[in-house]
Amino acid sequence: MLAFTKEYIGKIGGKVVGEEYLPMDGSDWTAIISKLKDSKADALITSTAGGAPNVTLTKQLRGAGVSLPYANLAVDEGTAKSMGADAEGIYLSASYVTGIDSPENKTFLAAMEKKFGSGLKTPNDLSVPQYEAVYLYKAAVEKAGGTETAKVLEALPQVSVTGPRGVIKMDKQHHAALTMYLGQVQGDGSVKVVGTFKDVDPGEQCPKLK
Amino acid sequence: MLLILDVLTTAGILFVVSIGLLAVFGVLKIINFAHGAWLTIGAYCAVIAAELGLNPWAALPLAFVIGAALGGLAELFIIRPLYRRPLDAILATWGLGIVIGQLITLGFGRDVQMTPNLFSGTVEILGVDYSAYRLVALGAALVIGVVFAAAMEGTRLGLSARAVIMNETLARGLGIDTVRVRLVTFMAGAGLAALAGVLLTPLTSVDPNMGVGWLIGAFMLVMVADASLVALAVACLVFGAAQVLISTFVSPILGSIAIAVLAALVLRVSPKGFSRA
Numbered sequence: 001m002l003a004f005t006k007e008y009i010g011k012i013g014g015k016v017v018g019e020e021y022l023p024m025d026g027s028d029w030t031a032i033i034s035k036l037k038d039s040k041a042d043a044l045i046t047s048t049a050g051g052a053p054n055v056t057l058t059k060q061l062r063g064a065g066v067s068l069p070y071a072n073l074a075v076d077e078g079t080a081k082s083m084g085a086d087a088e089g090i091y092l093s094a095s096y097v098t099g100i101d102s103p104e105n106k107t108f109l110a111a112m113e114k115k116f117g118s119g120l121k122t123p124n125d126l127s128v129p130q131y132e133a134v135y136l137y138k139a140a141v142e143k144a145g146g147t148e149t150a151k152v153l154e155a156l157p158q159v160s161v162t163g164p165r166g167v168i169k170m171d172k173q174h175h176a177a178l179t180m181y182l183g184q185v186q187g188d189g190s191v192k193v194v195g196t197f198k199d200v201d202p203g204e205q206c207p208k209l210k
Numbered sequence: 211m212l213l214i215l216d217v218l219t220t221a222g223i224l225f226v227v228s229i230g231l232l233a234v235f236g237v238l239k240i241i242n243f244a245h246g247a248w249l250t251i252g253a254y255c256a257v258i259a260a261e262l263g264l265n266p267w268a269a270l271p272l273a274f275v276i277g278a279a280l281g282g283l284a285e286l287f288i289i290r291p292l293y294r295r296p297l298d299a300i301l302a303t304w305g306l307g308i309v310i311g312q313l314i315t316l317g318f319g320r321d322v323q324m325t326p327n328l329f330s331g332t333v334e335i336l337g338v339d340y341s342a343y344r345l346v347a348l349g350a351a352l353v354i355g356v357v358f359a360a361a362m363e364g365t366r367l368g369l370s371a372r373a374v375i376m377n378e379t380l381a382r383g384l385g386i387d388t389v390r391v392r393l394v395t396f397m398a399g400a401g402l403a404a405l406a407g408v409l410l411t412p413l414t415s416v417d418p419n420m421g422v423g424w425l426i427g428a429f430m431l432v433m434v435a436d437a438s439l440v441a442l443a444v445a446c447l448v449f450g451a452a453q454v455l456i457s458t459f460v461s462p463i464l465g466s467i468a469i470a471v472l473a474a475l476v477l478r479v480s481p482k483g484f485s486r487a
Contacts, residue, residue, distance in 0.1 A: 026466050027414050027423050030220055030344075031457030034212045037339075055322050055415030063341040063412060065332035082322045 001073055002047055017041050024049045029060045036066065047073040054079055062086045078122035081189035090185045094125035095178040096165050097191040108164035123164070132163035136170065173209045175202040211338050213458060219344035221450035222351035226409055228428040228442060229354060230402035236375050236437035237395040240296050243303040244284065245428060246421030247310035248277055248400050252407020253416045254314060257323045266326040273404040281400020285393050293392070307421075315418045323416040328409075343412045350409055354402070359439055371395055375437060430473035434483035441485035449473065
């Protein structure tokens, strides 16, 4: 992911002025943040081990007064919300954000709200695909007429399901082309869609499958 | 300049995190491996204070009191029966840390908790724009260090504690209630750990496992300091500097193990660490 990002930044005429790593559970970003401030970089892209490390990093970044345009490749919407005002302005990319403006998503969110009320955890790029996958599997089982693995596998690319992310169809080497969203965290913790990349081709995944 | 500030504030934060462990180790001669859990308890006191709508700074005394009270219970029921079995005490406190982590998970969930900022923004200091909170944390470290030293030097309890540190059998022979000294010291150590937990909230995520990562560093520093407050301050400064310098000029990955490796080396060369002076 980071190698691709680096290549892409070079391709569009940007320059990577620094690249730093900490161990997965590292929590002291002091030296790295000082280097970042020294580097006079125009923007920042990070990729941590999801969840809590994002919060630690963002707290320390904001504490040091870093307000560069900041894209995070590993933060989910719920975590961003738990960071409060610190998360404002962060860009994230995902195949699902709650801010998707579609009737399917609105129905989904309303139903979730009704079922879980205040206990609702923010649906995100990790949970929504699981939700849709269960329905996709159901459709494949119905088409195959049973749960026999080989038959279900054969049926999978032929069925589709309409979920919060719209129509999902695993018709490309058993992978689904997904619309990717560029979101930006707002002051109230919600994520606003600022860019939409329609049906991104998953590329070569399992060439032996159709 | 940025580097000097990074070193000083890192040392201050390490000092705040370690001092509670040092107090317990000095008097009780056991390493409280539940120290990380008490940091977490402190941070969750900040969460509770926020839910109650209190001023964020009110979390500091609240955490000290709750931390000390829970520390008292732990001392009475878990640590006290194990005074003659220091190795078992390590296991017991490690286990206690796990139990506390799980209880916090049951009570608050696995999620990262939001805490209000104690102090935000940056200040211009000697030509660099620096995190105001890190400077506050450095100040807090100095205050805690001075108050702790004053308590040790200037109060009756401090005198008793020093007597217990030097020779517990003799202290008991002189009529000092060493059991009470141990209890009060453990409560103070636990209270300080919880206080440190609140002070960490602006620097790290607040989740049930947040304390674990700080425990090893604090443990190493206390081993090197060997129950001496001055030696702890020196150790924090030297190892904090090593951590920052290695992170800046070599690699942050090596920097993050600097304290553990250097402490092991120092103890190998000089088993009493920095406290010989």
